[in-house]
Amino acid sequence: DIVLTQSPTTLSVTPGETVSLSCRASHSIGTNLHWYQQKTNESPRLLIKYASQSISGIPSRFSASGSGTDFTLNINNVEFDDVSSYFCQQTQSWPALTFGSGTKLEIK
């Protein structure tokens, strides 16, 4: 299976900061990498698909980039509402789709 390693595990930031979350794949996955946000006791929500494609209804503060094995989710001007866990998912290898273990974003 393709392993997705996310870092950092936890990130604590001040409102207004810009943050970058990393997702690294054990094998090249092209741009078959997607990002989800999950708030406590809620279902995941799709943020970005295919490494950098925006999703309707998602604030423009969320952007992402990358290809191959290295991917980044950027959140500009972090808000209190962004407190969540963020997961990456690859669809290069299926049905053995895999998810990263997540980055938990905290606001100071």
Place this chain on the structure above:
Amino acid sequence: QVQLQQSGAELAKPGSSVKISCKASGYTFTSYYISWIKQTTGQGLEYIGYINTGSGGTNYNEKFKGKATLTVDKSSSTAFMQLSSLTPDDSAVYYCARGIRRVFDYWGQGVMVTVSS
């Protein structure tokens, strides 16, 4: 609006089975596959498999073959997942999700399954 409404929490004994449902509304049910995902604190998110809601064809992650059985009732726009021979390791939250090429744009609210004697 698109909604995936899942059935309620389950408490089951080891060795038994449970069947959870996922009722879709707000879109043409047979135009999208339904996938199932397991979430635990320890293992994170794990992909179980998907069902073609039009044909009933299924595809499973190797890890969940023999554990999960996916079915669909087109007449009620409902997908089902049966989990068999339950063990405590099957305790988790299970989500259904609508997918386009396994990118999940809508998720159910999740069903907590607890396996305990």
